[in-house]
Amino acid sequence: MRTSNKNEDLKILENKLNYTFRNKSFLKNSLTHSSYANEKNLGIINSNERLEFLGDAILNLIVSQYLYKKYPNHSEGELTKIRAKVVCESSLAYVAREIGVGDYLLLGKGEESTGGRNRESILADTTEAIIGAVYMDSDFKETNKQLLDRFEDNIVKAVEKGELFSDYKTELQEKYQRSPNSKIEYHIFKEEGPEHNKIFYMNVFLNENLLGSGKGRNKKEAEQMAAKSALFLLGKNNE
Structure with missing residues (x-):
């Protein structure tokens, strides 16, 4: 290096x-x-x-x-x-x-x-x-x-191709932004690994109801993965 x-x-x-x-x-x-x-x-x-x-x-x-x-x-x-x-x-x-x-x-x-x-x-x-x-x-x-x-x-x-780095957080927010009483929040529920190489585990909630979970090498990535999980589950539920 x-x-x-x-x-x-x-x-x-x-x-x-x-x-x-x-x-x-x-x-x-x-x-x-x-x-x-x-x-x-x-x-x-x-x-x-x-x-x-x-x-x-x-x-x-x-x-x-x-x-x-x-x-x-x-x-x-x-x-x-x-x-x-x-x-x-x-x-x-x-x-x-x-x-x-x-x-x-x-x-x-x-x-x-x-x-x-x-x-x-x-x-x-x-x-x-x-x-x-x-x-x-x-x-x-x-x-x-x-x-x-x-x-x-x-x-x-x-x-x-619809590939690359999707902004799942924005996509999830847009799904509910028209509803004035909707509040999306992200909370870490677990951290693993040494200080220099942590893995963060994140939950995303809508009005205190769990929508999805994800993990990442930093908090932003974990939030994106939680939002991606929520969008996938919402799509499955709407099928």
Whole structure:
């Protein structure tokens, strides 16, 4: 595992990204987690959070533009749901794992010891930061090319095959949002494993009635799996 920002390591990452940075400091900055910046007294402004902010906006714009042009017969609501699947945390973390981004992160000791290199939220945020870094190092045209090379297959899966990372929580919420007295809540009922590699078990309730259960490597994933279980059981009951 590579855990530094040495130039020889960054060259390997650049090969995986299929992009060579003119200014390596943008790439280094995109891989610097706030926990590391704080621990080394670099200041939060020198973490990847500003690039993450920029990358999030660019990603949403490029995916939105692509969907608008590619699918002229889809409604605003349909396009919004597709985009949500493509740019959701699980999708971004998946892209990061494909590239091996976790190996190049600079983390504080606390995040390192609790499995931060494989944490969904950290990987997703870093993907956005790298997008921001590419944009700052090049221009919109180059960033657009880089993103579509990486995400176009995910878009096709989401649109044409109905696959990818479904937002089951939103789907479940939409099922009941028209009823003013409906209240959906998620509660952890069990945790297993060491601190750095926990499994969370989650129940989802509608007005205190159990709808479904699920498990995941973090609370968000467990909530999604509980919502997926609820949707499946609701579908079975309506058959």
